Amino acid sequence: SAVISQKPSRDICQRGTSLTIQCQVDSQVTMMFWYRQQPGQSLTLIATANQGSEATYESGFVIDKFPISRPNLTFSTLTVSNLSPEDSSIYLCSVVGGAYGYTFGSGTRLTVV
């Protein structure tokens, strides 16, 4: 099954700055997904990233705020731009693969001050 390395595991950022989160997969995968988990909430799908095409964003999420890159079949980045305290969340990447169909990264805990 796929193994995902997600970095950083946590960060504290100043408002107005950006944070880029990386996910590296140990095998080639067609689709990668990015989720946000706000404090005390469930996971919300931000976007689906396919290699070689623009990411597909879910309702309520826009590319200017959450630009995604997918340069190859093993790597993707999510940038959270123009940070505000409301962006403080855990961000997770996920891929289709593994015993149960999906594998998740360990998450990035972002705190915006």
Place this chain on the structure above:
Amino acid sequence: SQQGEEDPQALSIQEGENATMNCSYKTSINNLQWYRQNSGRGLVHLILIRSNEREKHSGRLRVTLDTSKKSSSLLITASRAADTASYFCAKEYGNKLVFGAGTILRVKS
């Protein structure tokens, strides 16, 4: 809502009791999964039930799926304090996995 409905939002029981959590969805799914998350930590996969299955067991866990009612339930029998966590159902729509709002379970010892 992307997340769908899950109930109850919170459940508090005594150790040894059973806990039942419910999940509903609106459109047809491929499969449905249940996950556990302990206090802001990583997701732990519990059970996957396919759309053509009605019931599945894993240890003290029992999951049912009723596609006619578009609902699923997770039963934890003989609960333990260590079962205290948030539980999420996740519905597979094509390749997308969409999570429910979750149930916070507290098992008191």
